[in-house]
Amino acid sequence: MAEEARYLYSVAKTAIEVNLGEIGIEKKEVFTIPYKDIAAVVHSSLAEPYDTKDRTRAEEWILEHSYVIDQAMKRFESVLPFSFDVILKGDNSAIAGWLEKNYLVLHKNIEKVEGKAEYGIQIYYNYNDLAGKILEDDPELKGMKSRIEKESKGMGYLLQKKLDARLKSLASQKAAELTNQTLGKIKTLAAELKMDDKKRKADGYKGMTLLVSYICLVADENVLQLGETLDEINRREGFRVRFTGPWAPFSFVDYRELS
């Protein structure tokens, strides 16, 4: 028989013992176990990890786990998210003891993310649109293009090659410039910023190239301004920005010192 345990969703900044209802994995009742001004958001479980070969079931669990963290974020000032299947052995008092033992580390993390949330920023561009815009704005290239139409086939071909190469280099130059400018602005608005090296393309951006992907920790009062900054890029011909959030600060917590 497995012993008593608590499945941990998050640690929140609250001193209150509260029942959040049956919102947990497989409708488990979620509640807080406070210690001082922080509390573990948990459900009562056995000391066994959730495990399944059934993908649909796994998906449901993950979404349920995520839902509880979202609810905690709505309810409490500051929330430290935990990964799936973090299960602590013992009853409520054992968990309170764990909070006590790790209070400094947890509190340090809470202070860091307080009043902030995680956001994803992805900048995409469409080469053809961007190249079209560059061509339109550049009289020299425009002239080159009209010359191609008049030249002989061989000469036209060579000129076209030259034009393509020139456009390509200008487009990548422009994309790089924009990335640098944007990064500068985002940095002033974000408390912390990380490059997302996974650079996974989102649905709905077919034919576009993902230029850059950031994950930022942003204070609530800066989100509007960040949105405006991103709007400037989004309005440019050939560029599109994907701005997601708010997420619990998954990428900015550091639990290495927990014991």
Added chain:
Amino acid sequence: MNPERDSSLVEILDRLLDKGAIINADLIITVAGIPLIGLNLRAALASMETMLEYGIMEDWDKSSRELYASQETHLPLIPGEQVLYKAFGYIWQDEGIAKSWVPGIWNVTNQRLILWVKTPGKAIFETPLASLRVFRVPTSHETRQELELVYPDGRARISLSERDEFEAALARATTETEVISV
């Protein structure tokens, strides 16, 4: 523009499994010494993630290898060194108070055997292949198999789900490693 919450599984998975910090705590439950996510679930999710990424479905151990292989890029190699095989696995650590199976990516190169951990990005174990000896030992878990490594600096107990493949990779990498069944 306003931020949007994409509730797609990809976004959530990325955060929940990759980043949502792996914790190492005394109270944390383990299954046969393995912390956190159940093996089957890890498998299901790994294949899900790969499926989402490549738009294809493959059997889990291949796809989970690919998933974990993506972590391998950070492993610093010495000149002339090549990674020949990588697989998710564990090493038993019993120094200090916390005795546990520590997860990572086993990398067999043409020169070394390394257990690489992406976060914080370090090799928890490494040894040259020369004079490494590998013993098959009885296992304490149904889906994983254990091996005992004997190398010049000492001994280590390790665990992988595909022991045969691992041994075959070692055999391909060097003729100097000896694999002995007990």
